[in-house]
Amino acid sequence: MNDYNIQVVTGEILQAGTFNKIYIKLIGTECNSGQQRLKAPTGFWPGSKLSFTVSCTANLGTLLLVELESKARMIGLNEWFCAEVMVTTPKGEELLFPCHRWLGSERVVLRDSVATLRHKETSPELLAHRQESLKARRQLFKWSIYADGIPHTVHAEFPCNLPPEVRFSFTKDKEFVFSSAVAFMKINLRCPLKFSWSSLSELDTLVCRKTDILEYVQKNWKRDEFFGYQFLNGLNPMMIKRCSKLPDNFPVTSDMVSSFLPMGSTLEQEMEKGNVFLCDYERLRGLDGNLICKKQQYLAAPLCLLFSTPQETLVPIAIQLFQEAGPENPIFLPSDSEHDWLLAKMFVRNAEFNEHELNFHLLRTHLLAEIFTVATMRDLPAAHPLFKLLLPHTRFTLQINIMARKTLISSYGYFPKFTAIGNDSMMEFLQRAVLSLTYSSLCLPDDIKERGLEKIPNFYYRDDGLELWKIIFKFVNGILSYYYTDSDVQTDIELQAWLTSIFQSGFLENPHAGFPKSFSTVEELVKFVTMVIFTVSAQHAAVNNGQFDYGGWMPNFPSSLQQAPPRRKGLATEHTVSDTLPSVSSTVNTMAIVYLLCHDTCDRYALGNYPEVHFSEEIPQKQIQQFQTDLLQIEKKIETRNKTLELPYTYMSPQNMNNSITI
Secondary structure, three states: OEEEEEEEEEOOOOOOOEOOEEEEEEEEOOOEOOOEEEOOOOOEOOOOEEEEEEEEOOOOOOEEEEEEEEEOEOOEOOOEEEEEEEEEOOOOOEEEEEEEEEEOOOEEEEEOOOOOOHHHOOOHHHHHHHHHHHHHHHHHOOEEOOOOOOOOEEOOOOHHHOOHHHOOOHHHHHHHHHHHHHHHHHHHHOOOOOOOOOOHHHHHHHOOOOOHHHHHHHHHOOOHHHHHHHHHHOOOOOOOEEOOOOOOOOOOOHHHHHHHOOOOOOHHHHHHHOOEEEEEOHHHOOOOOOEEOOEEOEOOOOEEEEEEOOOOOEEEEEEEOOOOOEOOEOEEOOOOOHHHHHHHHHHHHHHHHHHHHHHHHHHHHHHHHHHHHHHHHHHOOOOOHHHHHHHHHHOOHHHHHHHHHHHHHOOOOHHHHHOOOOOHHHHHHHHHHHHOOOHHHHOHHHHHHHOOOOOOOOOHHHHHHHHHHHHHHHHHHHHHHHHOOHHHHHHOHHHHHHHHHHHHHOOOOOOOOOOOOOOOOHHHHHHHHHHHHHHHHHHHHHHHOOHHHHHOOHHHOOOOEOOOOOOOOOOOOHHHHHHHOOOHHHHHHHHHHHHHHOOOOOOOOEOOOOOOOOOOOHHHHHHHHHHHHHHHHHHHHHHHHHOOOOOOOOOOOHHHOEOOOOO
């Protein structure tokens, strides 16, 4: 007899265990063991490691595959989460077969953990299994067109339509539902039963859970220095760019702003020095405002000019609320009346809300992450090294995006009901944002250079982000260089198909996006995969995790404005400002949403934490360990830096970001 020792590990997550009958079949180059039951009298419990013996009369040859099947007992079927199977052959060879998925009544065929490129397969049986598994995956993960001009989505209307292995865990699911209920209950219970605010002081009673940063925002949101600071280290550090020449439609003169510049200097001189910056919200041009409860809401498409002072602060020096220059489109200045200037800044902050939430948050992290995830599931088999590398960075992404589409951007969701941009303008804006999407803008070093932000002081998003990019690049290079040469990259048809799927379904084959259509070198591949991991971890943390900090005080991040942008100066009063603020209902729902989007669950894996073993080779394992060491070092560096800051910047600390988009 040939005895194979089997160790079966059940995942350490709630409800992972089962009392079902579990069967195993070992498949070798010579024959198979036949299906044999793994008898566990007390069942397979979460976290359990159970040992069994599979005896075979014949020599199986080289062990290739392990087949698992779960069959219901009389009391009914319950799914089982198998983490891995370890097989020790009669010759003492240990082979790890990763699973990390739920088993219902279907059969699952596993291969060992050694990553292999398709053109390096030596076994016809393994090549056939590779092809069959991809064929099956493409039936499970299909593309769907959500709307014209928008990146495609996974074909699943509800989370329950997804395969079990990509859905929320039991813990995540229950905690998420509970957090949603708590967020809306807490804020609604504090909400006055009326439509509009009488004064800003009323808002204070609504903030149910103040963070240190939120309290700072509440005290400082009117200050120009804080207004400027947010373009660098707030929710959206992606809009600002250096201004070396004013746009033709923004006729700011040096005389207008001379009192806000160093004595004796001109606007032209400061632009030449690299001290002038611009935020242009041109994508909002011409969009109609929404109707909320039959009341008209308003949008602006402002241009905002900012100056980096000798004191190393960033302050606004001119704001124009519409794109077309003219007598009914005044340029607002810090020297205008307090309420004129505050109102102009509020319309900029509302434009920020739309750019941040729809472009830089939804499109450039969530929707792209879904593209990366579906392409990975469809085009890369489990044995592919890139699949193993990226799988932890896809966790829970598909479900959170399905829920976001239902809750936030559907025709009955948050945006159509409670924001100024509404449904039709939202879709038009998203289409414009997709057309502006470029590959270089997703690669942080290229993006910083293109926007001319290399030298602006106190830009912590840039400083932390560039260090993280280097660390992720080093990690990805260490893994992929182990498996690939340039020739391997060019030969790998699975890899090239993966890239094609992303280009077609994510960038919609836009020829102006600068997106690679194929990979020729390891360096090209490493840069692209670095972008993928950076996007779903660091970049998402940067634009997501501070939403309650900066958006919990509504005047700083208004989702809607109820009065038209001013066409003349000198008319705004305190009453005008309070009348312009979002309604009570819009405020309440926005606060609940941003609270929820920042409330992570306990079932999370921080960047670099890989509890599921997918690589068994020594070099990839060492690369993972080095990655974790490098992340810990930058974490400590950020912590030390933040001790010296009045307002700490924590969003790019690895401990505060997940491997994947899970919220």
